[in-house]
Amino acid sequence: MTHTLMTLPFDSSALEPYLSKETLEYHYGKHHAGYVTKLNALIKDTAYEDMELEEIIKEADGAIFNNAAQVYNHDFYFSGMHVEEGTISEDLALLISEEFVSVSALKEAFTEVALGLFGSGWVWLCVNKAGKLVIEAHTNASNPLRSGHTPLLTCDVWEHAYYIDYRNARAEYLEKWWNLVNWDFVSQNLVRAKYIKFPCDENSGACEYVA
Ligand code: MN
Numbered sequence: 159m160t161h162t163l164m165t166l167p168f169d170s171s172a173l174e175p176y177l178s179k180e181t182l183e184y185h186y187g188k189h190h191a192g193y194v195t196k197l198n199a200l201i202k203d204t205a206y207e208d209m210e211l212e213e214i215i216k217e218a219d220g221a222i223f224n225n226a227a228q229v230y231n232h233d234f235y236f237s238g239m240h241v242e243e244g245t246i247s248e249d250l251a252l253l254i255s256e257e258f259v260s261v262s263a264l265k266e267a268f269t270e271v272a273l274g275l276f277g278s279g280w281v282w283l284c285v286n287k288a289g290k291l292v293i294e295a296h297t298n299a300s301n302p303l304r305s306g307h308t309p310l311l312t313c314d315v316w317e318h319a320y321y322i323d324y325r326n327a328r329a330e331y332l333e334k335w336w337n338l339v340n341w342d343f344v345s346q347n348l349v350r351a352k353y354i355k356f357p358c359d360e361n362s363g364a365c366e367y368v369a
Pocket residue numbers: 185189232314316318319
């Protein structure tokens with residue numbers, strides 16, 4: 159199968175003043191698109207050619223893993239932003255209050271992890287196998303799929319995500335990025351996670367999905 163570049167759910171200037179049109183045009187139009195093109199070229203005539211994206215991420219290594227994961231990660235990142243912030247569902251609010259007490263404390267904890275991540279990578283808010291919210295730092299292209307954790311939200315902390323607008327000021331980027339988080343998207347991902355029968359298999363990480 160041929161993997162395709164997602165359509166952005168907003169215009170390239172819709173995230174201003176927090177993220178500029180120029181950033182979106184490079185980040186989505188050059189970086190994200192580039193990973194899709196490279197992935198398609200790399201999987202041609204290989205065992206990965208007919209696999210779904212998530213399957214490739216769970217199976218592949220090296221360049222195929224890196225490009226597949228970067229397609230997935232950017233799909234997730236761009237889907238998680240919107241000019242309308244949406245609403246935190248009751249279930250999500252409950253999990254946030256259990257783990258972090260408040261939304262502002264969750265933001266602080268997430269930001270701290272993002273600032274502590276050395277080099278390029280991604281910060282993820284996930285539901286772990288015990289059904290608890292966890293914040294994870296992943297370097298380079300890594301993401302939570304292999305650990306069986308269900309991702310709810312991610313922030314790209316590669317410099318290409320913020321260097322045009324904020325230069326080296328990752329903290330300022332994070333502070334502004336919170337204005338763009340689409341809480342409807344985060345809440346919808348939690349609904350998906352609720353259909354996982356916890357705990358998942360400790361050895362394989364495989365989760366059983368229940369209707
Ligand atoms: Mn990126």
